[in-house]
Amino acid sequence: MAGTKAPVGQVQDRQPGSEEEMHPQPDYMPRFAGSDRLKDKVVIITGGDSGIGRATAILFAREGAKLAIHYKDESEDAEITLKHVEEEGGEAFIxxxxxGDPKTSEALVGKTIERFGxxxxxxxxxAEQHAQDDIADISEEQLTRTFKTNIFGAFHLLKAARPHLKSGxxxxxxxxxxxxxxxxLLIDYSSTKGALLSLIRALSGNLASENIRVNGVxxxxxxxxxxxxxxxxxxxETFGKDTPLGRPGQPNEVAPSLLFLACEDSSYISGQVLHPNGGELVGG
Structure with a gap:
């Protein structure tokens, strides 16, 4: 059963962190057979080496997608993700x-178009996050870094991708x-995620007339x-225990929400957000 493994107290000293060093290992493999819901679709996933990104990449490959899997610098995790994607029959590159550097998005999109057309x-x-007890402890360097990765990075990617996105x-x-x-403990991180929520709502209206859907998880x-x-x-050690379901979620419990929004099952949905959050009631 998904989600039954409890976290063990542990610390890693750098971000984005290594999945291979975690104990217990997260559940990232898809739980059900594919049905070609993304057959021949070309997908870019940022932060695809581990966590939600890894689970999403593998699930999308099972559903027939071709994948460009971006990662920061965790090469071992990225290679493992690529291996699983290829075992699912997916065509992909890492x-x-x-x-946070616009040249990364430009090059990533360029290679995707060159490879898959x-x-x-x-x-x-x-994304990245850095816990601080007090807003006074958030350095200018941390603030800039968090916003560059979490919100500026999204803008860079979408600007580079925009000329290639067609109806559907x-x-x-x-x-x-x-x-x-x-x-x-995550004041700057929460702020960037709020900005992404507003970006979803604004961009969905901007692109609706072209039948390009924008949603969030x-x-x-x-x-x-x-x-x-x-x-x-x-x-x-206590992570996630305060949710109504009493445990943290696993990456493969989030990836199906992304699949739903990526495929034609959600063809009449735009500007919306899905909430795989263990039962917490939040607005909108």
Whole structure:
């Protein structure tokens, strides 16, 4: 049964963190057979080496997608994700780079078009977070870094992708439950996720006349490498236990929400957000 594994207290000293160093390992493999819902669709996924990105890449491959999998610098995790994607029969490549740098998005989109000839789905998933007890402790460097990755990176990617997106394309932004109710230890992170929520709403209206859909997913506490890379050991050990379901979610419990928004099952949905968050009630 998904989600039954409890986190063990642990800490990683760098972001985005390594999935291979986590214990227990997150659940990222798809739970059901594919049905060609993304057959021959070309998809870019940022932060696709681990966590929600890895689970999404593997699920999309099972559904027939061709994938450009971006990652920052966790090469071992990215290679493992690529291996699973290829085992699902997916055609894919991995691409390293800082998503906060506009040249990364330009090169990523360029290689995707060169390799596959088109672009159908864009998944903006890459993110970072840094816990601080007090807003006074958030340095200018941290603030700039968090915004560059989480919100500037989304703009860079969408600007680079925009000329290649045709009628029927889908854009998915991974925001967070923190966009709705905040997180006292993640003030700057929550702010960027709120900005992504507004971006979903604004861009969906901007692109609706061209039949390009823009939606989001707002996960709650999900067991990914960002958790031991962000919080002290005692916080990691109790991570997710305060949700109504009493546990953190697993990446493969979030990926189906992204699949739904990527495929034609959601053809009449735009400007909306799905909430795989363990039962927390949030608005909008």
């Amino acid at each position: 691409f390293a780079g800082d998503i 088109k672009l159908d789905v864009v998944v903006n998933n890459a 394309a889908s854009i998915i932004l991974v925001t967070s439950v923190t966009a709705y109710r905040g997180q006292p 707002a996960p709650g506490p999900i067991w990914t490498p960002l958790i031991p890379a962000s919080f002290p050991e005692e916080k990691v």
